Amino acid sequence: MRTLFLYFIYKIFWNAFFKIIIGVRIIGARKLHKYDQFIIAANHNSHADAITLMTAVPTNKLATTHPIAAADYFGKNKFTSFISWFFINVKLIPRKKSTEELNENPIEIMDKLLKKNKSIIIFPEGSRGKPGKLSPFKKGVGILSEKNRNIPIIPVYLEGISRVLPKGNKIILPSLTKIYFGEAIHVTNESSEEIVDRVEKAIHQLKDNPKHRLINDL
Numbered sequence: 001m002r003t004l005f006l007y008f009i010y011k012i013f014w015n016a017f018f019k020i021i022i023g024v025r026i027i028g029a030r031k032l033h034k035y036d037q038f039i040i041a042a043n044h045n046s047h048a049d050a051i052t053l054m055t056a057v058p059t060n061k062l063a064t065t066h067p068i069a070a071a072d073y074f075g076k077n078k079f080t081s082f083i084s085w086f087f088i089n090v091k092l093i094p095r096k097k098s099t100e101e102l103n104e105n106p107i108e109i110m111d112k113l114l115k116k117n118k119s120i121i122i123f124p125e126g127s128r129g130k131p132g133k134l135s136p137f138k139k140g141v142g143i144l145s146e147k148n149r150n151i152p153i154i155p156v157y158l159e160g161i162s163r164v165l166p167k168g169n170k171i172i173l174p175s176l177t178k179i180y181f182g183e184a185i186h187v188t189n190e191s192s193e194e195i196v197d198r199v200e201k202a203i204h205q206l207k208d209n210p211k212h213r214l215i216n217d218l
Contacts, residue, residue: 006062009087015055018177028181029056035152035184037064037119041141041199042156043134043207044123049158051088052179053121066091066113067121091120107143114148124199134207137200142192152184153199157206180206 018024050067071092084090093106124137160177
């Protein structure tokens with residue numbers, strides 16, 4: 001039932017809205033069908049990022065894929081927390097390591113999801129950056145991957161989405177946007193720092209080097 005509801009939200013409503021009204025083109029997302037579980041790591045410029053990425057997730061994985069979002073913004077009260085979960089399938093985490101309300105390390109929350117065979121969407125920059133620029137990545141993606149080496153990381157670069165829902169704006173605007181899904185990163189013996197470096201380089205390559213955008217989508 002949950003999958004059916006999310007299918008309607010993402011595959012019918014949001015998919016049509018972003019592709020037809022906004023002008024979003026998604027490239028390389030078919031590779032997600034290869035994996036039972038994954039960590040999507042993407043740059044972050046807009047509150048539309050997570051919803052747009054969820055439209056690319058295979059239907060049978062929608063209910064088990066959770067965008068990670070800040071509890072202080074998307075969970076200001078019980079109503080916004082419910083809306084974030086019900087309509088977006090968000091998993092809320094505290095920005096800091098612990099709070100009185102969520103007395104748990106953010107990494108531990110995400111790690112528990114992965115240990116339960118869930119997939120997650122994370123933004124290693126930590127917060128929305130400036131359009132067209134990548135902020136230095138935080139170490140969370142590396143720590144998570146180090147704890148879950150069997151789960152591939154899918155690097156993603158969102159180009160132009162900052163114009164769809166600019167920071168400080170509450171109105172979604174039409175804008176030609178391309179979302180590039182890169183080749184999966186399979187972790188072996190790398191340290192968390194080395195993993196972060198691999199992910200950051202992969203997303204920079206998608207941003208700056210056109211040859212990395214010619215991705216086999218089969």
